[in-house]
Amino acid sequence: MADLATTSAPNPSPTSDGPLIDVRDVTIRFGKFTAVERVTLSVNTGEVFGLLGPNGSGKTTLIRAMCGLIPFAEGSATVLGFDVDQMAERIRATTGYMSQKFSLYEDLTARENMDFYAGIYGLRAADAVTRKAELVEQVGIGPYLDRRAGRLSGGWKQRLALACALLHQPELVFLDEPTAGIDPVARRDLWDLLFRLAAEGVTLFVTTHYMDEAERCARVGYLYLGHLLACGTPTELKKMPGVTPPGTKRIEVISPEPATLLERLRHKPGVRQATIFGQAVFALVDADQSNEALGLEGCEVRPAVATLEDVFVTLSRARAGNGNGLAER
Numbered sequence: 001m002a003d004l005a006t007t008s009a010p011n012p013s014p015t016s017d018g019p020l021i022d023v024r025d026v027t028i029r030f031g032k033f034t035a036v037e038r039v040t041l042s043v044n045t046g047e048v049f050g051l052l053g054p055n056g057s058g059k060t061t062l063i064r065a066m067c068g069l070i071p072f073a074e075g076s077a078t079v080l081g082f083d084v085d086q087m088a089e090r091i092r093a094t095t096g097y098m099s100q101k102f103s104l105y106e107d108l109t110a111r112e113n114m115d116f117y118a119g120i121y122g123l124r125a126a127d128a129v130t131r132k133a134e135l136v137e138q139v140g141i142g143p144y145l146d147r148r149a150g151r152l153s154g155g156w157k158q159r160l161a162l163a164c165a166l167l168h169q170p171e172l173v174f175l176d177e178p179t180a181g182i183d184p185v186a187r188r189d190l191w192d193l194l195f196r197l198a199a200e201g202v203t204l205f206v207t208t209h210y211m212d213e214a215e216r217c218a219r220v221g222y223l224y225l226g227h228l229l230a231c232g233t234p235t236e237l238k239k240m241p242g243v244t245p246p247g248t249k250r251i252e253v254i255s256p257e258p259a260t261l262l263e264r265l266r267h268k269p270g271v272r273q274a275t276i277f278g279q280a281v282f283a284l285v286d287a288d289q290s291n292e293a294l295g296l297e298g299c300e301v302r303p304a305v306a307t308l309e310d311v312f313v314t315l316s317r318a319r320a321g322n323g324n325g326l327a328e329r
Contacts, residue, residue, distance in 0.1 A: 018081070020045045020172055020203050021066065026075035028058070028065050035061045038075070039228045041221055043205055045171075048198050050217030051207045052312065058226045059207040060100055063174050067092055080172060093121075096165035096173035100180065100207075102157050106150030110141055110160050113149055114167065121168040128167075135163040139193060155186025162193065172203045179213065191216060211309045222312055229315045238306045243314050244284065248272060250310075253281045254300040261299070268294055273310075284310075 019042035028036040036058040043049040053059050064070045066079050068088020077084045079091045104113045114135070118128040136142050139159040144152060149160060158178055165173055175194070179187040191213065194204055206217065214220050214234065221231040230237055237243075244250055255261040258276045265274045270286040271294070282304055285294065291301050 019043055021079050021205065023066065023077040024075055026065065026077055027073045028061055028070060029073040035226055036065070037226045041228060041231055043203060045203055046198060046201050047219065048194070048204045048206065048217045050214045050220045051205065051223055052209070052214055052220060053223035057223045059223055060176055062223070063176055063205070063207070067095065067097065067174070094170055096170040098158070098161050098165050098173070098175045098178050100176040102161060104149050104161055104164060107148060109146050109148055110152070111145040113160060113164060117164040118167050123167065131167055131169070135166055139163045154182040155189065158182060158186070158190055170202070172205065173197070175204060175206045177207050177209065179208065179210065211307065214308050220308070222315055224316055224319055227319065229319060230311070234308055237308065237311045240311065242318065243306045243311050247287050248284055249287045250282065250284050250304040250306060252302050252304040253283065253296055254279060255281060264295060270294070
């Protein structure tokens with residue numbers, strides 16, 4: 001987070017009435033390697049926007065480029081109405097950033113880290129006292145203020161990092177896999193904090209690997225090997241052509257031995273895709289396949305709908321050239 005801080009203290013208003021983030025045909029290269037290619041996306045004020053993609057897909061690179069830390073090879077972008085090429089320092093002064101790796105000072109206490117970043121962001125002494133008190137209450141870190149950051153648990157480290165990212169009251173916060181490596185309870189608590197921020201009008205740009213977190217976002221983009229394959233609401237993405245193609249249907253099959261059932265289904269003609277969730281097998285099959293033809297006598301079978309995981313598996317396989325992306329043999 002330190003590399004995004006600047007001593008520019010004023011928090012100016014956006015200079016545009018358009019999207020808070022507007023990325024247009026952006027390409028980012030490192031030598032001959034293209035990390036991001038012709039990406040176009042926009043994020044509206046107050047939106048929780050999720051960017052998904054496997055490791056190495058370019059998510060962190062894109063965030064750092066939007067903050068003006070990596071140059072564009074092609075294309076352009078505005079953030080908070082400011083041109084990234086021309087006003088990168090202004091953007092860094094008015095946005096918050098939580099990096100993928102904990103980047104606060106581990107040998108300082110939580111309180112000392114907050115004091116340090118209040119100074120980096122140029123807060124006046126009286127304003128800093130008030131703002132720190134607000135954030136301590138908001139993220140609940142009061143009992144750990146005098147503990148060294150390196151001795152905090154993963155969840156409390158993320159709360160502290162979020163507090164430091166919010167000290168200067170940014171309108172936009174970038175969160176790069178903010179819940180990676182923390183337990184489910186801490187994940188839920190952190191998302192509750194994020195939604196409270198969104199309710200207050202803060203715009204959030206979040207990268208994540210978790211499908212349940214993607215479902216929480218107003219809109220989701222899927223970045224795969226540097227290419228933005230899709231962008232829309234979770235509902236829109238699930239209705240994309242190819243996810244549940246014409247002539248197919250999705251079913252949920254309840255079985256006491258789902259692993260055995262999965263293996264059997266994968267060898268049945270007409271089964272396009274099958275996987276396990278809990279005690280159920282979810283499958284994409286040809287619409288004319290009966291339960292008897294699939295060998296499902298005695299099982300509870302009911303209609304199912306596509307999930308975001310189905311969407312991203314389909315898109316990834318199609319991009320990789322595996323036919324229509326739906327075969328899973």
